[in-house]
Amino acid sequence: MKMISDLLITALFTVFIQNLVLSSGLGMSEAIRVSTKPGSFGKFAVMISGFSVVTSVICSLLNLTGNFSALPFAGKAAVYGGILAAVYIIIALLLKLIFRTSDKELGTLGIAALNTLVFAVPFINESAAYSFADAIGSGIGAGIAFVLAAALISKGSAALQNNENIPEAFRGTPALLIYVGLLSLAFAGFTDSTLFA
Amino acid sequence: MANSSRKQNNQSAKSICADYLIMLIAPCVMAFVYYGARSLLVLASAVFPAIITDALAGIVLRKKIYIRDLSAIFTGAVIALMMPSGVPLYIPAFASIFAIGVAKAPFGSSTKAPFVPAAAGFAFASVCFKEQVFSYTVGTRDAVFGSTSLGSMLMKGSSVHVGTANIFDIVIGNTAGPMGTGCILLMAACAVYLLIRRPKALLSSAGFIVACILMVVLFPRVPSSMKSNVIPELCSGSLMFAAVFLITDPSTLPRKNLNKIIYGAVCGIICMSMRHMGAYEETVCFAVLLTNALRPVFDSAIEKMPSIAKKSPRKEVTE
Amino acid sequence: MKGNLSFREALKKGAVIYNPVLVQLVGLCPVVAASTTFQQAAMLSAAMCIELIATCVIASALLKNLPRWIRVPVYFLIGLAFVCPALYYFETYSLSSMSLGLKIYLPLTAINSVVAVHCEQFAVKNSVKNAFLDAVASGIGVSAIFLITGAVREILGKATFAGVSINLPVTLKGMALPFGCIILLGYLAALLNSVTAKTYPHTEESEETTETENEAITETEAEVTVIQKTEAEPETVTVQATEEKSVDDIIESATADLDEFLRSLGIDIPAEEDSAQ
Numbered sequence: 001m002k003m004i005s006d007l008l009i010t011a012l013f014t015v016f017i018q019n020l021v022l023s024s025g026l027g028m029s030e031a032i033r034v035s036t037k038p039g040s041f042g043k044f045a046v047m048i049s050g051f052s053v054v055t056s057v058i059c060s061l062l063n064l065t066g067n068f069s070a071l072p073f074a075g076k077a078a079v080y081g082g083i084l085a086a087v088y089i090i091i092a093l094l095l096k097l098i099f100r101t102s103d104k105e106l107g108t109l110g111i112a113a114l115n116t117l118v119f120a121v122p123f124i125n126e127s128a129a130y131s132f133a134d135a136i137g138s139g140i141g142a143g144i145a146f147v148l149a150a151a152l153i154s155k156g157s158a159a160l161q162n163n164e165n166i167p168e169a170f171r172g173t174p175a176l177l178i179y180v181g182l183l184s185l186a187f188a189g190f191t192d193s194t195l196f197a
Numbered sequence: 198m199a200n201s202s203r204k205q206n207n208q209s210a211k212s213i214c215a216d217y218l219i220m221l222i223a224p225c226v227m228a229f230v231y232y233g234a235r236s237l238l239v240l241a242s243a244v245f246p247a248i249i250t251d252a253l254a255g256i257v258l259r260k261k262i263y264i265r266d267l268s269a270i271f272t273g274a275v276i277a278l279m280m281p282s283g284v285p286l287y288i289p290a291f292a293s294i295f296a297i298g299v300a301k302a303p304f305g306s307s308t309k310a311p312f313v314p315a316a317a318g319f320a321f322a323s324v325c326f327k328e329q330v331f332s333y334t335v336g337t338r339d340a341v342f343g344s345t346s347l348g349s350m351l352m353k354g355s356s357v358h359v360g361t362a363n364i365f366d367i368v369i370g371n372t373a374g375p376m377g378t379g380c381i382l383l384m385a386a387c388a389v390y391l392l393i394r395r396p397k398a399l400l401s402s403a404g405f406i407v408a409c410i411l412m413v414v415l416f417p418r419v420p421s422s423m424k425s426n427v428i429p430e431l432c433s434g435s436l437m438f439a440a441v442f443l444i445t446d447p448s449t450l451p452r453k454n455l456n457k458i459i460y461g462a463v464c465g466i467i468c469m470s471m472r473h474m475g476a477y478e479e480t481v482c483f484a485v486l487l488t489n490a491l492r493p494v495f496d497s498a499i500e501k502m503p504s505i506a507k508k509s510p511r512k513e514v515t516e
Numbered sequence: 517m518k519g520n521l522s523f524r525e526a527l528k529k530g531a532v533i534y535n536p537v538l539v540q541l542v543g544l545c546p547v548v549a550a551s552t553t554f555q556q557a558a559m560l561s562a563a564m565c566i567e568l569i570a571t572c573v574i575a576s577a578l579l580k581n582l583p584r585w586i587r588v589p590v591y592f593l594i595g596l597a598f599v600c601p602a603l604y605y606f607e608t609y610s611l612s613s614m615s616l617g618l619k620i621y622l623p624l625t626a627i628n629s630v631v632a633v634h635c636e637q638f639a640v641k642n643s644v645k646n647a648f649l650d651a652v653a654s655g656i657g658v659s660a661i662f663l664i665t666g667a668v669r670e671i672l673g674k675a676t677f678a679g680v681s682i683n684l685p686v687t688l689k690g691m692a693l694p695f696g697c698i699i700l701l702g703y704l705a706a707l708l709n710s711v712t713a714k715t716y717p718h719t720e721e722s723e724e725t726t727e728t729e730n731e732a733i734t735e736t737e738a739e740v741t742v743i744q745k746t747e748a749e750p751e752t753v754t755v756q757a758t759e760e761k762s763v764d765d766i767i768e769s770a771t772a773d774l775d776e777f778l779r780s781l782g783i784d785i786p787a788e789e790d791s792a793q
Contacts, residue, residue, distance in 0.1 A: 016470075022694075023693075023695075024549055024694060025545050025548035025549035025694040025697075025698075026549065028545055029541055029542045029543060029544045029629045030629065032541050032544070072604060072607055072608070073603065073619055074603035074604035074607055074623075077603060077622075077623035080623075081592065081593070081596040081626065081627070084592075085592055085593055088589055089589055096585075103583060103585055106585035107584055110584075110585055110588040114589060114592050114627055114632070115629070116627055116628070119623075120620070120624060123623075127620070151494055152490050155490075155493035156490060158493070159493060160304075165305025165308075165309045166303070166305050166309075167258040167302075167303070167305060168259075168713075169706040169709050170258075170303045170304075170706045170709075173538065173539060173541060173705050173709075174702045174705040174706035175304065176541075177698055177699070178299060178303045178304075178699055180698050181695045181697075181698035181699035181701075182299070182317055182695070182699070183486075183487075183490050184693075184694050184695035185317065185320055185324070185486060185690075186320070186483050186486035186487040186489075186490060187483075187487070188324050188483065188690075188693060188695055189320065189475050189476075189477060189482075189484065189487070190471055190474060190476070194549075194617070194692070194694070195549070196615075196616045196620050287685075291688070303702065303706070321690055324690040325688045325689045326689070327689075
């Protein structure tokens with residue numbers, strides 16, 4: 001029971017209080033890019049959560065072993081990266097061989113798996129000393145935080161496109177960036193600290 | 198055709214803005230009565246930078262300068278009224294410059310800004326100058342609790358005893374707090390004016406206040422009686438002021454009545470959860486910003502719901 | 517595809533017109549989250565440049581025949597292979613006071629979308645030399661943004677520059693938070709927009725541009741330019757109108773860039789243009 005509540009609290013923390021995308025900037029390029037495709041939000045939520053959970057579970061299991069936790073930081077980073085790449089390649093290979101997934105869909109899988117957000121989750125777990133349940137929670141939260149950010153940006157950019165009053169210099173990416181910046185300011189109301197400070 | 202409708206929009210935007218400025222006179226006078234000449238200084242240090250930034254943005258971006266566009270004055274005045282009277286004068290100036298330069302100018306006009314500029318400006322000031330914006334030690338009203346504001350008492354979890362002796366002082370804003378937002382009776386008067394001029398907009402305020410009360414009843418911050426939770430919570434900070442002036446902002450308010458209520462309610466829920474978990478004493482501006490961004494999301498969600506969609510056309514007619 | 521890209525051309529395109537951060541919106545994460553001081557920004561930008569150049573050259577030389585879905589993790593692993601030893605070196609031999617943020621964001625640069633975009637979009641379709649030039653140019657583009665944001669954020673947020681304190685009466689703490697950086701980037705992007713609109717108006721550059729586009733940049737882009745050119749040719753309108761148009765064109769082709777990238781990574785955009793090459 002405690003495990004489930006820990007999991008939920010960490011997930012909520014990751015989505016709202018320290019929204020990984022909007023108040024920490026992780027995976028922001030991907031979120032902006034995915035925001036142009038509202039149809040794919042569900043897919044991305046599932047894939048990012050999945051990859052984050054698997055990676056962070058493996059990493060936190062590894063961290064329990066004495067040999068690993070004694071490694072210098074650079075070594076840990078390399079191992080985390082290796083695990084993420086391996087997880088992606090194994091899953092992609094399985095999908096390719098069993099379900100005959102097209103290369104195009106595997107490319108989408110690549111965006112979901114290999115981005116700063118998913119790769120950052122093991123580091124967050126370590127720096128916040130998260131337990132096993134917390135690690136699962138933060139993995140699930142990462143996916144939801146990503147899709148929340150993508151949905152907010154998507155609606156905002158649609159409104160910006162319909163706004164013919166925007167000055168010439170700010171058309172396109174500048175207005176979008178400022179919109180995202182104000183969104184990030186709104187999330188700053190939940191917390192006044194940065195992620196790794 | 199499009200041109201004439203735009204002109205009409207500009208006209209109505211201007212008259213709405215004038216209405217808000219008329220309503221703002223009341224808290225300005227109140228601030229002057231409570232805090233004297235200092236309040237005028239704070240007001241000026243917010244309003245003039247706002248106007249200047251607006252004009253500069255007009256020149257740099259080669260657009261027409263709308264000196265008669267009153268929204269910059271409104272934004273500056275709202276920011277000033279949410280500040281404590283003893284605030285260093287550069288803070289309201291920075292907040293105004295941010296509000297106009299970041300939340301308004303890049304998006305064209307105030308009617309098209311996706312976020313309420315005044316909320317963005319105050320949120321920026323709270324992040325950058327947290328200590329000064331929420332310190333009420335200089336020249337404060339201290340009839341009831343000394344220089345401790347209701348908000349900071351609630352934040353620390355110390356209970357506020359509300360009884361017949363002090364309830365009147367609390368309601369007329371005779372406590373430490375922002376200089377123009379404390380008097381709940383005055384806010385109610387402004388709401389009545391708004392009820393005459395733009396009755397539909399008050400739906401969002403109603404949704405907001407009801408949601409806030411519900412959140413306080415469900416999750417009280419202080420282990421005390423219901424009355425000692427609800428009244429200080431509503432009277433603290435700029436909550437009621439925001440309910441009248443920020444949430445009813447015409448450019449960010451949804452069109453349908455049901456959506457207006459939900460907009461206000463979402464804002465209330467976010468505001469109260471931020472008060473619970475957040476880092477700041479007054480969170481309503483952050484809540485307004487977040488609700489501005491969430492609005493299109495729940496608007497489209499409501500449209501997809503068939504049962505509600507059936508009801509809403511009928512309401513649209515009444516609008 | 518065969519011709520050579522001059523360094524000047526590459527610089528103009530990679531660093532200015534299609535600036536990775538401001539126009540293509542890739543690589544936002546390290547800039548937004550970690551460029552809080554000038555020193556940190558300089559270190560991260562150096563790391564990113566090295567990774568970008570190394571990965572693009574390797575991709576162009578060796579990885580052209582691999583399927584796309586294997587190439588992307590390979591870029592990541594190459595990046596890690598460069599970053600982790602550097603991180604180890606910094607950790608053990610110098611700079612013992614490395615902040616936790618820098619320690620974490622340094623490996624995060626390995627997975628950056630700048631690398632993936634430039635490799636997928638350009639390097640694997642071009643010669644090693646062109647890939648190298650493109651990587652250098654976009655590296656310069658990214659570094660410039662890194663250094664500007666790092667300097668501005670440190671000066672405004674902490675009243676110091678590269679660790680030396682500056683006498684400023686007021687500091688804006690918000691600049692150290694991500695939102696300050698994103699808003700700053702928005703303003704920089706607006707500045708870049710107006711500068712490119714003035715410096716590279718379409719009529720002056722169109723011939724040259726089309727040439728290089730045909731030679732070097734991807735097919736879709738070339739198509740966009742051809743369309744632009746046919747539109748631009750009959751025009752004898754006022755200068756102002758041309759300027760306005762060129763801004764739109766630049767934005768348009770930047771979006772075409774992104775579309776191409778999305779397509780290459782498999783996000784579903786109607787892909788007819790691909791077959792038309």
